Each structure stands twice: as structure tokens, then as C-alpha cells.
Amino acid sequence: MSITNFDMKNKRDYYTRCKPCRAIHNHKNKDSYTSTKKKFSDYDGLTSLGKKKVDCWSAVNDKNPYDVAMGCNKKFWFTCDKCPHEFETSIDKITRSRRWCPYCSNQKKCNKEDCNYCFKKSVADFDGLTPSGNKILDRWSDKNPPTRDIFKQSNKKFWFNCDKCPHDFESYMCTIYKDHWCPYCCVSVRKLCKKKCDYCFKKSFANYDGITPSGKKKVDCWSSKNIQQPWEISVQCNKKFWFNCDNCPHEFVSSLNKVAGNKPGWCPYCCIPSRKLCKTDCDYCFNKSFANLDGLTPSGNKILDRWSDKNKLKPRDVARRSGIKFWFYCDNCPHEFECSLDSIGSKKSCWCPYCCIPSKQLCKKNCDYCFKKSFANSGLTPSGNKILDCCNDKNKLKPRDVHRGSCQVFHFTCDRCDSDFSKSAYHITQRGWCPHCKNKTELKLHNYLLQHNNIKVVEREYKPKWCSTEYIHLVKNKFNIGRYQYRFDFLVTFKNKKQSIIELDGGQHYKAVPSWGTTPLMQQIRDKYKERKAKEKNIPLIRCIQEDVWMEKNDWQIKLENLLQQYH
Structure with missing residues (x-):
């Protein structure tokens, strides 16, 4: 079998599969092979202090860094630049694993007694x-x-x-x-010894003197199912154990910190309200379940018969006074509703939120039943127009989504005087309407000002923030800061952008009126305060007498016109 020579051009070594031939080949081409490998002297890795690791090469070594390959697994000595130690490690751990001094990384300690670093x-x-x-x-x-x-x-x-x-x-x-200490005497005991130790016995559940609602010691209710004994477990343990209830025929599992904690609990089957029901044929649990409820709907039907098929649980599997919500079919309206069992099974039981009085909920579907109860079915204004047509764009909610008797405030534009006003849905359904039309003298003066040639805008019920006072009041044992807002009857803006305030004073401003809440003196003090605030803002204030405007007395129009000519 032929052996492929070393390819210096491509710097690749072609080996044969024959092990003896490969050994001969490697021995012959050893010099050319090692000359192409990267030397450790070319390694540019740095220590934590920024020094080259090659420069930490120890003089103890019999070779130089350029004689050793970068991936060599032989050990050599290095001098650490951070601590006063020399350490021995292989080259591949430095170049590949990026390791360095074992003394600095808490992996090794020297045996020298005079080494202060270790x-x-x-x-x-x-x-x-x-x-x-x-x-x-x-x-x-x-x-x-x-x-x-x-x-x-x-x-x-x-x-x-x-x-x-x-x-x-x-x-x-x-x-x-990290400042941890003995597990036997720490605040939350983590360990108890198995010997007969009085110290550990006092901290164990065996020394707990708490009693059940029936007056029996909870330690005596320890179940034989438990592998451990009460004296082997801390009172503050959060592990779960078995207990035999002394009030009902059940065994239950509970953690010790709940049984013997600051607010100790007991059996989940017989507590009020019940937190658990067994699935067996148990009369005790049946009597506490929702299946034993004999309550009736307002129409006289059994509530159990209105249990919806949407519910995953059956009435037998749920406690009567559970706070979980379930679905029911209403026997009075065409709706399904979700309600908690504690609100249905209590003495002050409630039923369908759609057909109760007043209604608590409206569906979003095309339902005639809910439409008749919504504010969209509110009726007509005193002028005979639809109330819905007078709703302006400031409203965020639609009248169809709000009940007729709701306290939700809506914004309207009067179909008689074109004034904007706000009122709750309840007041509108009680035949309330525009407050500006109700005050006929104000409406008369408002219409007069609108016909004036030099007036651009007339604002009614002007409420500037600069004319208000802060006050402190007590709410639920807390002091809150409120703000009382004063208002002016009219704010007139002329075409030249100048402004003037007009006040229409009724009889309560200068004589006692039985139906008015304040005395004339208090009313005059308020008037003086408002005049002073308007003067600070350089806004002239004009006062008109309500009786003169309504009864057409004392040439009020001529006098008002002369004053308006001075200010615009």
C-alpha cells in the first residue's frame, strides 16, 4: 500500500488506514508536520490583568513556547502575574478551555505556611x-x-x-x-435530631398544644398513614401529613404550618365554608354540597333545575357556599349568566343580573329584552325629538351599552337652545333635560348676547381653575385635599379677542330666599371673592339683575350695551 506524502502546499497530512504504515509515515514526516502546526508562541490569549499568557512561561521548562504546539496536552510551568505562585498545567487547557492559575480560581492552595495569599x-x-x-x-x-x-x-x-x-x-x-448557622436552633427549624432530646422535642409537633374546633388536641389526630412520628417533625414544617378529623368521618392532608401556624386551620371538609367534598356516597358531604340546595328563583322554580350544561362540575361536586362562578339558565329572560354559588345560596340570594331590578348587566347581542332596558330606549325630549339624536360625540359609551337607571354621565346638545350639558342616564329617564332651558332668564340673556355683532363666543357656566379654593376633608381616616370650583354665568369673547364676564344675580344675592341654602351675606362674600379673582386676571366683570332682565325693567339692554362698548 502506497503512502501519501505530506502536502506542503495545502498544509494537509494524508494518512493511510494501515496502522504500521501510518506510524512509519508519521515518523518520516515528523519535522515537516510539526513545522506547519501553530506554535504556542503565536497564542495571543491574555490573563485577567491583561498580560500575554505566553509571557508567563516559566524558566523551569526545558522547552521554549515556539517548540510546543498550541494544542499540546503535555504539562508545563507558568508564573502567575496576579499571585506569587508558579503552577503546572497542560497547553490545551490554556488555549482551548481558557483556564489559568488554579490558585487564583480557588482550585488549589499551596502548603507553605508563610504564604499570606493562600x-x-x-x-x-x-x-x-x-x-x-x-x-x-x-x-x-x-x-x-x-x-x-x-x-x-x-x-x-x-x-x-x-x-x-x-x-x-x-x-x-x-x-x-453567607451567615447561615445551626439547622437545629434557627428560627424556622430545618432539622430535628432522632435522639430523645428535650431541646428538639419542644420544637417538634409532638409538643404542640393546639386543639381542634371540637376541643381535641391536634396531635392526637395524627394519622397512622404518616411514615414519620410527630416528635420527628418541626411545628413550622411546610410538608403535608395525614390527619383524622374528630368532627366528620374524613381523613385529610394538610401542611403543618397551616395546622399549627399563626392562623391555624383544620379539616377542609367540615370548615365553613367547605373547601373540599369527597367523591364517595357520603351524606355529610352531600348535605354541604350545592346539590342539597332547596332554594327557588324569583319565578318559583328550583335553582338546581337551572344548572347549565357548560359547567364541567356537577352540583354534587361543589360546596354550597363556594366562591367559584358557575353558569345558570334564567327562567325569566332568554339569557345565560355566570354567578358565584355563595351569592345564590346565601340568605340574601341574588339571581339573574339581566332581569333583576335594577338590571346589573346588558348583553351585547341584538336582544330586544336588553334593548328595552337600555338607555337607547330612553324616549323623547320635551320638544318631541329623540334623546339619542341629541347625544354628542364626547360620549365614550354607547346608549345601548348602559342601563336606563345608570349613573353614567352622558353629554348632550339641547335641541332647543343648542347648549351643551351633561347629565346621568337616570336623570334623563326621570324626565330631566337641559338645565339652561330651565333657567329661563339665563336663556334670554344668552340669546341676547348671541345676537350682538361684536361678540364672537358666549360660554355658559364658565369654570376657570384660577377661581377655585382647596380644602381638606377626612375620608376613611385619611385626610384628602379637595378643590371647590366657583363658576361664572357667562364668559363673553369679543371679535378682538378681549373677554368679559357677565353675572346674572338673582334675589338671593341681596335678600333672604327661603328655598336658598345660604344667607345673602355669604353669597355677597362669594361674589366679592369672584370679583377679586377676575380683577387679578384683568377680566372686567358686569353684573345684571335677574328681575330686570326677565321683567324688562330699568333699560337693562341699553345699560349692558354701553358697558360692552367700553370693553370691546
Whole structure:
């Protein structure tokens, strides 16, 4: 069999399959083969301090870096640039695995007693304290090797003598370094000894003196199904164990921290409300299930007969006062609704949210039943137009999606005076309408101002933020800051962009009116405050008497015209 020579041009080595021939071939072409391989001297890897690893080549080695291939698996000596150690490692671990000094990476320690670098990394230099304030090194057990030979953050277990309880315990050195200590006497006990120890017995479930609702000790209800005994388990354990209920014929599983915690619980079958029902033919669970409910709908039918097929569970599998929602068929309207069982099975039981009074829900389908109950069926305005036609574009909700008796506020444009106003759906269905048309004198003055040639815009119920006061009020034991907003009757904007405020004063401003809530003095104080605020903003204020405008007295139009001529 012929042997292919080394191809220097393509730098490839063609081997034969015959092992003896391959050995002869490799021996003959050894020099040419190694000359084409990458040398370790060409390696440009850096240490953590930025020095070339090739420059850390030790003088102890009998070869130079350019005599060694980059993937060589032989060991050579290097001088670390970070610590005062020389270490031996193979070239391939440096070039391929990117490893470096084992002393710096806590993989190795030297045996020299005068090496301060390794001493600081060992447990012998650890100055940690126990929860009682003693040095951890003083609690080092004689079972362990010397502290000088162990790293501080070692992941191996070592023995310690607790200074608070009469136990020896084994723990990882890395957890001790992170301020963990004895598992027997920590706040949440993680371990109990199997010996007859009074210290551990007091922390075990066997020493728990809690009682059941019937007055029996919970320890005496420990089931024989449990592999462990009560004295082998901590009271604060979160593992689950079996118990025999002393009130009902059931066995149940529960974690100890729930049975003996700050708010201890007990049997899920006989608690109120029941959290669990057994699947066997048990009269006790049947009486607590929804299948035993004898309640009736407002129409007089049994609630159980309205149980929907959408429900995955049956009434026998659900507790009567469960907070989970289930589907029902209404016997009064053509709807299916979802409701929790505790609201249906309680004394103040509720039923279908679509047909109750007032309705709590409207469906989004083309349903005549819900349409008649919605605000879309609200009727006509006092002028005979449809209320729906007076809804403006400011409304985010559609009238079809809101009940007629809802407190949801809608925005309208009056079909009589073209004024914008806001009112709840309930007030509109109670035959309420535009507040501007109700105040006839204001409407008369508003129409007069709109006919004025020099006036561009007339704004009613002007509520500027600069004319408001803050106040503090108590809500649910908390002090909240509110803001009382004052309003002006009209804000007039002229064509030259100047503005003026017009106030229409009724009789309550200068004489006592029985139906008015405040005295004339309080009303005049409010008026003076509003005048001062308007003066600060350089907006002139004109006052008109309501009786003069309505009764056409004292030439109010001529006087108002003269004042408007001064301000525009």
C-alpha cells in the first residue's frame, strides 16, 4: 500500500488506514508536520490583568513556547502575574478551555505556611460570628481537617459545634460564609435530631398544644398513614401529613404550618365554608354540597333545575357556599349568566343580573329584552325629538351599552337652545333635560348676547381653575385635599379677542330666599371673592339683575350695551 506524502502546499497530512504504515509515515514526516502546526508562541490569549499568557512561561521548562504546539496536552510551568505562585498545567487547557492559575480560581492552595495569599483565602482567616456572637472558628469540630487547608467558600460539608444548643451539625462552608448557622436552633427549624432530646422535642409537633374546633388536641389526630412520628417533625414544617378529623368521618392532608401556624386551620371538609367534598356516597358531604340546595328563583322554580350544561362540575361536586362562578339558565329572560354559588345560596340570594331590578348587566347581542332596558330606549325630549339624536360625540359609551337607571354621565346638545350639558342616564329617564332651558332668564340673556355683532363666543357656566379654593376633608381616616370650583354665568369673547364676564344675580344675592341654602351675606362674600379673582386676571366683570332682565325693567339692554362698548 502506497503512502501519501505530506502536502506542503495545502498544509494537509494524508494518512493511510494501515496502522504500521501510518506510524512509519508519521515518523518520516515528523519535522515537516510539526513545522506547519501553530506554535504556542503565536497564542495571543491574555490573563485577567491583561498580560500575554505566553509571557508567563516559566524558566523551569526545558522547552521554549515556539517548540510546543498550541494544542499540546503535555504539562508545563507558568508564573502567575496576579499571585506569587508558579503552577503546572497542560497547553490545551490554556488555549482551548481558557483556564489559568488554579490558585487564583480557588482550585488549589499551596502548603507553605508563610504564604499570606493562600492564608487569606482559607477558613483560618475567616472572622465570622455565630448568632450568639462567638467566633465560628472556635466552633470548628475536631472531625474536620485543619482550617488552613480549606477554602472559605468551599462547597464541601464540615462539622461544627453549636454554641446555643447541644448539637453538632454538618453544613456547607459556603453557606456558613453567607451567615447561615445551626439547622437545629434557627428560627424556622430545618432539622430535628432522632435522639430523645428535650431541646428538639419542644420544637417538634409532638409538643404542640393546639386543639381542634371540637376541643381535641391536634396531635392526637395524627394519622397512622404518616411514615414519620410527630416528635420527628418541626411545628413550622411546610410538608403535608395525614390527619383524622374528630368532627366528620374524613381523613385529610394538610401542611403543618397551616395546622399549627399563626392562623391555624383544620379539616377542609367540615370548615365553613367547605373547601373540599369527597367523591364517595357520603351524606355529610352531600348535605354541604350545592346539590342539597332547596332554594327557588324569583319565578318559583328550583335553582338546581337551572344548572347549565357548560359547567364541567356537577352540583354534587361543589360546596354550597363556594366562591367559584358557575353558569345558570334564567327562567325569566332568554339569557345565560355566570354567578358565584355563595351569592345564590346565601340568605340574601341574588339571581339573574339581566332581569333583576335594577338590571346589573346588558348583553351585547341584538336582544330586544336588553334593548328595552337600555338607555337607547330612553324616549323623547320635551320638544318631541329623540334623546339619542341629541347625544354628542364626547360620549365614550354607547346608549345601548348602559342601563336606563345608570349613573353614567352622558353629554348632550339641547335641541332647543343648542347648549351643551351633561347629565346621568337616570336623570334623563326621570324626565330631566337641559338645565339652561330651565333657567329661563339665563336663556334670554344668552340669546341676547348671541345676537350682538361684536361678540364672537358666549360660554355658559364658565369654570376657570384660577377661581377655585382647596380644602381638606377626612375620608376613611385619611385626610384628602379637595378643590371647590366657583363658576361664572357667562364668559363673553369679543371679535378682538378681549373677554368679559357677565353675572346674572338673582334675589338671593341681596335678600333672604327661603328655598336658598345660604344667607345673602355669604353669597355677597362669594361674589366679592369672584370679583377679586377676575380683577387679578384683568377680566372686567358686569353684573345684571335677574328681575330686570326677565321683567324688562330699568333699560337693562341699553345699560349692558354701553358697558360692552367700553370693553370691546
